[in-house]
Amino acid sequence: MRGRDDEWTDLMRSANAGDSVAYHRLLKSVTPVLRAGARQGLSRAGQPPDQAEDIVQDILLAVHLKRQTWDANAPFAPWLFAIARNKLIDALRRRGRRVFVNIDDFAETIPSELPAETLPTVEISNYLADLPPRQRDVLRSIAVESASIKTTASKLSMTEGAVRVALHRGLASLAAKLRKD
Amino acid sequence: MDTDRLIQTLAADNDQRPRPVSTQLAMALLVTLPVVAAMLLVTLGIRPDFMSAMRNPFFDTKFLVTLALAIPAIVISVHLSKPEASLGRWIWLLLLSPFILIVALIVEMAMPQRTSMMMRIIGRNSSLCSAAITLLSLPILGGAMIALRHGAPSRPAVAGALAGLMSAGLGATFYAAHCTDDSPLFVATWYTLAALVVAGLGAAIGSKVLRY
DSSP states (O other), rough: HHHHHHHHHHHHHHHEEEOOOHHHHHHHHHHHHHHHHHHHHHHHTTTOOOHHHHHHHHHHHHHHHHHGGGGGSOHHHHHHHHHHHHHHHHHHHHOOOOOOTTTHHHHHHHGGOOSHHHOOOOHHHHHHHHHHHHHHHHHHHISSOOHHHHHHHHTTOOOOHHOOOOOHOOOOOHHHHHHHH | OOOOHHHHHHTTTTTTOOOOOOHHHHHHHHHHHHHHHHHHHHHHOOOOOOHTTTTSSSHHHHHHHHHHHHHHHHHHHHHHHTOOOOOOGGGGGGGGHHHHHHHHHHHHHSOOOOSSSSHHHHHTTHHHHHHHHHHHHHHHHHHHHHHHHTOOOSSSHHHHHHHHHHHHHHHHHHHHHOOOOOOHHHIIIIIIHHHHHHHHHHHHHHHHOOOO
């Protein structure tokens, strides 16, 4: 685990320095671990694992929107697992369960148990429709149609700066909607 | 939306990096503290004998007590904005202000007094004191909440209560410049009451708005 944690910490430092490729690699690398932890947590609470992917996406959004709270001199994994644990507890509470989530659900998943496949998710797509029009259009273009910021800007006749702002606000609104639910 | 697409989207948003919570909180205080200073000057004003009162150690002790509450509360609020942080040993820092207050109480008890304990507790302005401190704290509490929303506290109510203590400590520092009651007994009663009210308010607001 040591090597993996150090790699994550390095990637996050690069991401903070503006390296989006490192950031993408980091998120790709943590996702299977989060998925395994979410499934384990759900099964311990006696819940079917089919909502694991919604929890994973919720965690990823929180990681993204709260990454300024990570101290670049501290290791990344404890910070990540604290957010993951908090989001898992939230998800279980929303389903009416009072549970104690063991932090080890996330920290102790072994790479060989990592489920590779992605389950279909419903939550985020449902909320997309309720966003303010500009945020919704930008998010649809980038997240659903995989368009770049540049393409999105010319398609919606916005400046790239405005697209970036709408994208960030859209992600924050999505997170707020997930939280309220 | 599948998770790979979400990840792509988040990576595309990497350029929008919010400022650290400590910076956000500093900006919030820079905006709200002058507002509170103006509120005090326009409504209550500072006590007329401010300059001569500064030679009274019990007058000065009030500022020491309020700042000894506010500064640790600021430090702990920033600490608690990290998801993996807990109160733990940091809570000891909050005992600094009550400790100074208790020392001041003992010193006052040891000195000959012209007025009774009850008179010193009631003071001249006890009805105004707690209400004024609470009101002066509110703009700071509002600003602190907006700043701390950028954080990710594991226990939002606790983080909110700390924001309340910070605001009450700072609000009381301003009020102390108006307050003509210098007895530590007065401070221990009415300042503490205000701090508890604002901390409770902060906890209630925090449990709603500081969730992430």
